[in-house]
Amino acid sequence: xxxxxxxxxxxxxxxxxxxxxxxxxxxxxxxxxxxxxxxxxxxxxxxxxxxxx
Numbered sequence: 001x002x003x004x005x006x007x008x009x010x011x012x013x014x015x016x017x018x019x020x021x022x023x024x025x026x027x028x029x030x031x032x033x034x035x036x037x038x039x040x041x042x043x044x045x046x047x048x049x050x051x052x053x
Contacts, residue, residue: 001010003018005025010016017023029035 001016002008003010003022004016005022006018008018010018014020014023017026
């Protein structure tokens with residue numbers, strides 16, 4: 001299996017990545033919002049706070 005970041009062979013320790021660096025690059029992309037699940041845009045995100053309407 002190839003690493004999704006750099007296309008090198010993955011290693012069992014960091015699967016599906018080849019190294020900690022590539023795993024960290026992928027995590028950073030998630031945290032920045034670079035990855036998006038497709039779907040219709042939400043007009044309003046529901047709140048978990050019952051006092052907020």
